[in-house]
Amino acid sequence: MELLSALSLGELALSFSRVPLFPVFDLSYFIVSILYLKYEPGAVELSRRSPVASWICAMLYCFGSYILADLLLGEAPIDYFSNNSSVLLASAVWYMIFFCPMNLFYKCVSFLPVKLIFVAMKEVVRVRKIAVGIHHAHHHYHHGWFIMIATGWVKGSGVALMSNFEQLLRGVWKPETNEILHMSFPTKASLYGAILFTLQQTRWLPISKANLIFFCTLFMVSCKVFLTATHSHASPFDTIEGFICPVLFGSASGGHGDHHHDDHGSSHHDGHGGPSSLHAPQHPVKSKEELNEGSRKRKAKKAE
DSSP states (O other): OHHHHHTTHHHHHHHHHTSOOTTHHHHHHHHHHHHHHHHSTTHHHHHHHOHHHHHHHHHHHHHHHHHHHHHHTTSOTTGGGGOHHHHHHHHHHHHHHHHSGGGHHHHHHHSHHHHHHHHHHHHHHHHHHHHHHHHHHHHHOTTOHHHHHHHHHHHHHHHHHTHHHHHHHTTOOOGGGOTTTSOOHHHHHHHHHHHHHHHHHTTOSOSOHHHHHHHHHHHHHHHHHHHHHTTOOOOTTHHHHHHHHHHHHOOSSOSHHHHHHHHHHTTTOOTTSSOOSSSOOOOOOOOHHHHHHHHHHHHHHHHO
16 A cells, blocks of 8 residues: 555545546447447347337446346336436437438447547446445445345446346347356456455455556456457456366366266267167177078079
């Protein structure tokens, strides 16, 4: 902490944590979120066929994290829609991205250098939402660590976690795309960030909230901008998880359980559902007398 004071990072972090999000950062958040919606297959056709369904999907992309957090804490999930300024701003972004003449607005905000700026600003909002979610949950459940972690997690990645529900509104059902089964980098980062903010909130992590927000934001912005610029779907956590997960949870393939299953499963069926080659009934070996008898019959039939 003395080093932070010497470098004047404490004051910088405190000032950064007090920067208001509305309207500039929220606008960037809405732009990037609705851009991702437009990338979804069939989203443009849906906006022409059913603008109401498209608008609802856009609102879920923008406010899904607030809806999930309110559901977890037993509050009205529609409560955030009382914020008229945010809803109107998000609706205006939705209309400009989907219905602007000649797609001018979409072309401008999807231009990579401009998009990277919006992506960076969106990550600022994400980290702040995680911190606010942890504080909100701590107000209701002072010792509920898991509740605080869950609330912070959905605050940071609620849109991805409810993606299957949003797909249903678009007439698509893809359960194999469940975000919990295949976590993206923002979802994993939100979960780890929620754990850190919970430890800080409960005084187990000796760092101020302003400094934690500052460093988490730097990490999220750097990683997300790099991944977007390189069009990569990898995660910076993959290398660490590749070492830790096999030790704690075992490898995905192999192991004694699989060998045991193979020994018993393959004794009945092979890969095509039929008898296995190991235990398949073999044809009985013919004796010498049977072979001679067959030879004599063939000779007799040829003589006839």
